[in-house]
Amino acid sequence: MILLTGAAGFIGSCLLSKLNNEGFDDILLVDHFGNPEKKRNLENKKFRDLLDKSDFINKIRNGSYKERFEMILHIGACASTLNTDREYMMENNYQYSVDLLKYALEKKIPFYYASSGATYGNGEFGFSDDDSVTKKLKPMNVYGLSKHLFDLFIIENKLQDKTVGFKFFNVFGPNEYHKENMRSLICKKFDDVKNKGYLQLFKSYNNDYEDGHQKRDFVYIKDITDIIYYFLNNPSKTGIYNLGSGKASTWIDVAEAMFEYFNKRSNIEYVEMPSEIKNNYQYFTQADISKLRNAGYKKEFTDIKTAVKDYCAYLEKKAYI
DSSP states (O other): OEEEETTTSHHHHHHHHHHHHTTOOOEEEEEOOOOHHHHHTTTTOOOSEEEEHHHHHHHHHHTOOOOOOSEEEEOOOOOOTTOOOHHHHIIIIIIHHHHHHHHHHHHTOOEEEEEEGGGGTTSTTOSOOOHHHHTTOOOSSHHHHHHHHHHHHHHHTTOGGGEEEEEEOEEEOTTOGGGGGGSOHHHHHHHIIIIISOEEEEOOOSTTSOTTOOEEOEEEHHHHHHHHHHHHTOTTOOEEEEESOSOOEEHHHHHHHHHHHTTOOOOEEEEOOOHHHHTTOOSBOOOOOHHHHHTTOOOOOOOHHHHHHHHHHHHHHTOOO
């Protein structure tokens, strides 16, 4: 049996779909299942059982969980970059991960987990996933810190050869509908472009970037699940890896792909950035994917225009992967 945490979330549910398509359905799903939108992510999916995330980790901590897992896919976390509740984030994202990892090591179960491009902070040390660089990183929000501390736990305890970590960059695609403010621009602004013919982007407050020219490494969810599945099939490949496209695109690139999908003229309005993110905003991210390529993953990434248009086709029907 496979354990999949965060199973009803965005990346988790898309990974579940990928596993189903590859013939795997003996899967225990762990998450908080109270959100009706998240429940829709599981429609038509195949799995053995569901277990609340708190009930599950309590069983792991008190030794009462008895079934054996073939592998652990720990995708679950609170991924809100706006959450400032340090105590909650450290318990939910960091300590939960540490306890689950200790269980995996004790039972000799392969352990795969979600890290984040948010660990890179303002990018002052670059975007290499080399362990020597990871030790220097300074995340700019509590979410990034919670992920960074777990990466450091892996490195400081020399567990890189027993685990696989995935530093997700700006992942977008179907099944993110429940994420509210953490949804991608494509999802949040789809109706504006479709029905009103315009789209709002944040102004830039960095002299190195014009309005709309802030850059991010946007990566399509279908590429992400392909990469994770590659690692599941190549268990000798371990360590912490960037999961980005390796190419930075501007927010204007994303917006123009949306306008092109609807055959509309580009119409962008620049608005003030909310104060809560203004001082912690990442103006540039671009994953160094040389380590991923050296691990043998050769498939090309979906280009931003193709990916945005493919996603827009899902959004037209509010379809799920």
